Amino acid sequence: MRRPVLKIILRLGRYAVLPVVAIACAILATWLMIMDRYTIAALATVPIVFSIFTVAAALMIGLLLLPSRKHRSFEASEEIAPGLWAMWKELDPTFVRSRRTLLIDTDFNASIEEVSRYAGLFGQHVTMTVGLPLLIVLDEPAIRAIVAHEVAHAQLRHTSGGANLRDFISASENMLFYADPDRTITGRIALALLHSMLEWLEREYRALKRENELGADLGAAERVGRSEMARALVMTEACGTRLTDLVFAPLEKEILGAINAPRPPLDRIIGQLEDIRAHEPMIAAAVAGLDRENDPDSTHPPLGKRLANLGYTDIPEIGEIRTSAINQLLSRDAVRDLPARFDGEWRKKTQAWVSVGR
Numbered sequence: 480m481r482r483p484v485l486k487i488i489l490r491l492g493r494y495a496v497l498p499v500v501a502i503a504c505a506i507l508a509t510w511l512m513i514m515d516r517y518t519i520a521a522l523a524t525v526p527i528v529f530s531i532f533t534v535a536a537a538l539m540i541g542l543l544l545l546p547s548r549k550h551r552s553f554e555a556s557e558e559i560a561p562g563l564w565a566m567w568k569e570l571d572p573t574f575v576r577s578r579r580t581l582l583i584d585t586d587f588n589a590s591i592e593e594v595s596r597y598a599g600l601f602g603q604h605v606t607m608t609v610g611l612p613l614l615i616v617l618d619e620p621a622i623r624a625i626v627a628h629e630v631a632h633a634q635l636r637h638t639s640g641g642a643n644l645r646d647f648i649s650a651s652e653n654m655l656f657y658a659d660p661d662r663t664i665t666g667r668i669a670l671a672l673l674h675s676m677l678e679w680l681e682r683e684y685r686a687l688k689r690e691n692e693l694g695a696d697l698g699a700a701e702r703v704g705r706s707e708m709a710r711a712l713v714m715t716e717a718c719g720t721r722l723t724d725l726v727f728a729p730l731e732k733e734i735l736g737a738i739n740a741p742r743p744p745l746d747r748i749i750g751q752l753e754d755i756r757a758h759e760p761m762i763a764a765a766v767a768g769l770d771r772e773n774d775p776d777s778t779h780p781p782l783g784k785r786l787a788n789l790g791y792t793d794i795p796e797i798g799e800i801r802t803s804a805i806n807q808l809l810s811r812d813a814v815r816d817l818p819a820r821f822d823g824e825w826r827k828k829t830q831a832w833v834s835v836g837r
């Protein structure tokens with residue numbers, strides 16, 4: 480029962496609240512009809528029917544007045560990221576059919592999202608986001624496998640769900656603005672119901688995402704080969720661990736005691752690139768990742784499972800990373816300016832934060 484409900488929400492997004500509103504209206508209509516014949520029963524149920532209808536009305540208003548989402552990443556045109564665009568075109572046979580946006584952000588991650596506005600009447604808009612640390616740390620073949628993985632997500636139609644689910648959740652949460660849980664009983668009941676509903680929705684969604692990851696890995700392996708995909712998985716896992724150990728964990732510690740914003744993250748990554756990619760510790764990090772168990776809170780299956788899905792029982796030979804994909808995939812100006820630009824934004828935000836903390 481739960482999976483079909485999740486599928487409906489992933490397909491309809493915020494408009495999935497409409498059936499709930501429709502049911503509430505039907506209850507109200509029935510109640511009005513029985514009013515004449517069973518007046519006492521009707522009067523006794525006033526609080527219940529009234530509450531249901533208030534929640535439905537709040538859901539409806541919440542749906543209509545949903546603020547639009549805005550992304551904060553950097554939009555990369557074909558001049559800024561010629562290599563990345565070329566790679567996307569090469570790997571995606573449906574490229575011409577939909578409109579595309581390429582974003583670059585500061586995560587060690589990549590993702591793809593598809594939005595069909597007005598029920599798909601004006602076609603699909605596909606947005607791929609690639610993290611700058613990924614482009615700095617990994618080499619071109621690894622990024623190619625990652626882009627192929629994202630393209631496979633889009634082709635297997637894994638992409639529209641995420642944005643729709645978030646939309647649905649914010650439409651449902653928006654309801655609480657109009658049925659205040661601090662002041663009304665209806666709002667309090669709505670909040671309790673919403674909490675348990677959102678909890679299972681998130682849980683089911685994470686399970687579905689983990690299944691999708693395995694599907695996308697296989698799809699990508701068809702395009703770039705199994706060994707390239709496996710290599711990219713191992714490198715992402717290992718470098719992710721190395722980045723946490725060498726850059727992000729020390730940085731977090733420094734911020735806690737800082738008066739001024741410390742040296743920003745991308746500058747550190749570029750400075751410590753050789754250490755991050757050192758072969759021995761990287762393999763050790765990959766082997767440690769292989770033993771990781773399935774985490775119910777994660778949207779990604781553990782490395783061991785993803786490698787097994789591609790037919791590997793152990794860490795395959797991955798060789799060394801000698802070049803940075805950023806140099807081949809972004810324009811020379813972007814290679815110079817983009818890390819500084821993101822670091823500048825980071826420094827401004829962190830400076831404000833440490834000044835408040837003093």
Ligand SMILES: [Zn+2]
Nearest residue numbers: 628632692695
């Ligand atoms: Zn994925």
